[in-house]
Amino acid sequence: MEPLIALLIGVLFAAGIYSLLRRSIVKLVIGVVLISQGANLLVFTSGGLLAGRPALVEAGATVPEAPFGDPLPQAMVLTAIVIGFGLTAFLLALVCRAHEAVGDDDINAFDNTDT
């Protein structure tokens, strides 16, 4: 399972970077979203992927029976997803306003504050 997910993370990162390098600001947003999903999956995978093995401790034991998946990364990913969701919403609103202000979808038109 892990190699497949690893491949998927790689694809997400690659597609994200490809989108980031496009000139449209909407594709920029898509790129940021894809990359952050890739990172979320990476954290998720770091806890180990095991189907049907809940990390519950049996009566009398202090640790679950190995092998078990670590539930903590799932909690962290949940936090990261929520944060990412809020930031994406903000980014979309910002892109919308910036598009109104600049009047173009092309990133090359956004050069007034550049150096």
Add this chain to the structure above:
Amino acid sequence: MSEYALLLPILIPLIGVVLLLLGARSLAVQRAGGVLFSSLTFAASLYLLFAVDQADYLVMQMGAWEAPFGISLVADRFSAVMVAVSSFMGAAVGIYALSEIDEARLKKFFFPLYLVLIFGVNGAFLTGDLFNLYVWFEVMLIASFVLMSMGGEKGELEGGLKYVCLNLLSSVMFLAGAGIIYGKTGTLNMADIGQQLMLAENADWALSSSMLLLVSFGLKAGMFPFFFWLPASYHTPPSAVSAVFAGLLTKVGVYALFRSYTLIFMPLFPEVQNILLWLAILTMVTGVLGAASHFDMRRILSFHIVSQIGYMVLGLAFMTPLALAAAIFYLVHHIIVKTNLFLVSGVVIRMKGSCDLAKVGGLCNSAPWLAALFFIPAFSLGGIPPLSGFWAKFALVKSGVEIHAWWAVTFALLVGVLTLYSMTKIWAEAFWKKQPEDVDTTPAKPVGPLVFMVAPIVVLSISTVVIGFFGEPLFEFSERAAAQLLDPQSYISAVLPQPAEVSP
């Protein structure tokens, strides 16, 4: 009992946010509350500084979950001094904002967001947990995103977009790095990660996450080659916002770099020493050259943030007790001076309607007091004795000479001269030369009395002079803080109840 000192600099701004949101209808409440809570935070941070200097380490386990399972709040001298100086800036800029931030921005919750920013910055300095640090970074970033773009002007939106996108990328890399290190060590407590790496025979397996974090913190700190977002965005929002960003945000990145390589990835430091050294040199040089090529006061100052970051990272790259002490001293000096310079640029805009050096002039005649107030931070930044910048640079260069880092020392001195060149340029253009004719200098209608803008500048300038003339206590404190940074074992034993087993 004194552990509760750790909570105050985080709790006070949070309570402030809630209360200010309740009193959102009244602008007077917003203004009074913003100043009150940022000043209270400053008072609490001084108490924390005092308590930490007494106790060496203050540690608190959130929810009484023992480390490394819960989230620890930790303050050593370095983080305490960072909290103190950034809360100082928070209070000073809070007063300044009274006269600069217009009604439209106040109605869009300027002060609650400002307190969220202080909340996030203080949290980032005080946490002892890597994932929690990520969350604090996000808290700080989301507030800064809104503060940066809330005016809705074209420049702000454009600059904001660049700022937001690059900082989101940096957060993603942080998250990936934290995820990988968790997968390998099974812990996120910084002290626990540091201990496991130190106990491991060969710590190379942590290189990947160390590099991801280096890039992420480098991006936030504005290091070469990741600094492009900074000069493209920092000159767009109102000066109060730029000033607090300039003083605090990049320094949180620098703080995180220091924490990474003195604690979390301590055994990996030899692998990155040369990278850090050359990145620091290139950061100094590109920053100062960028500043030399510009002709707008705030753009010049933004590029100088980049070049000054180079000096601090240089201190980390040397990694001797003197170099770290110099870097901590440099951080304190730089936060005060850079915030002050941005505040001065705001007063220039208020008087002349612009801070483009081609359009302003004659300030030496019309406002000689402002010229004096600009002179102090500007020449402190350039490193003129006896101002604070001189001692910071002197100590850093001395530590470089001690370890025979000749290239770094040469560049540090050269960049100092070029910094002085930029500062003299601003001085000669904005203050010395005559007001250029046929330029419209009608300033925008001021929001509040000038005294609220000048008072913080005076206070910060006096601090710069005091650090310059009576800097010894601060430098001794920096030396004690550096000694703590070089002794991660004491940090680890302060945080962890008992040494954990190795499980790489």
